[in-house]
Amino acid sequence: MYAASLGGDGAELRPLEPWQAGEFLAHIDRGREFIGQHNGLPDVVRDLESSAAFLRAYAEKTAADSGRIHGIWADGTLVGGFLLRKLDIEQRTAEAGCWLEPSVVGRGLVTRAARLVIDWAVEVRGIHRVEWWVSPDNAPSIAVARRLGMTKDGVLRESYLYRGKRHDEEIWSVLAPDWRVAKAAW
Incomplete structure (x- = not known):
């Protein structure tokens, strides 16, 4: 297994795999209420079986080259995640997503x-x-999008049914040429 450093504070980014279902469930349980404010993940990952099923689905996406999931570890503990929910190599598009436990918010882990x-x-x-x-x-997530050099493309009004209520969704994006410009500025 590989790990990528997220900077001098010891935080790491690693792939999340089905064999880590117990650790993943414990992480979701620690942040369930906080994560669930804007992310449906806690409603999907409810027990060990659903945790393993979720990670298996991403293992299948990885094998099919259609998605990826990574965990964010701080001080040796899984505290968040970053994923490519969709990865379409033919169209050359991807959709990214993230979440964190409240104990590590504000450390720049998602941005890194x-x-x-x-x-x-x-x-x-x-x-x-x-x-x-x-x-x-979700102001913190929007702030990450801005730090990544993304542009707000628009709002899908009441497009997301979540916990019995319709919610708007903003779509932000970054194009490869703009990514390279933003990256050079860091």
Whole structure:
């Protein structure tokens, strides 16, 4: 297994795999309420079986070259994740997503993880457009999109049914040429 450093504070980005279902479930349980404010993951990962099934689905996406999931570890503990929910090599598009436990918010972990994974998608896999779908109420996630050099493309009004209520979704994106410009500025 490989790990990529997320900087001098010891944080790492690693692939998440089905054999880590117990650790993944414990992580979701620690942040269930916080993560669930804007992310449906806690409603999907409810027990060990559903945790393993979720990670197996991403193992299958990885094998099919249609998605990836990575965990964010801080001080040896899984505290968040970053994924390419969709990866379409033919169309050269991807959709990225993230989540964190509340204990590590504000440390820049998502931004650092996003930079690694998006850079891999653009520079290694040839992705031209990376999208970031976010609730308009999720100011921290929108701030990450801005730090990544993304542009707000628009709002899909009441497009997402979540916990019995319709929610708007903002679509942010970065194109490969803009990514390279933003990357040079870091």
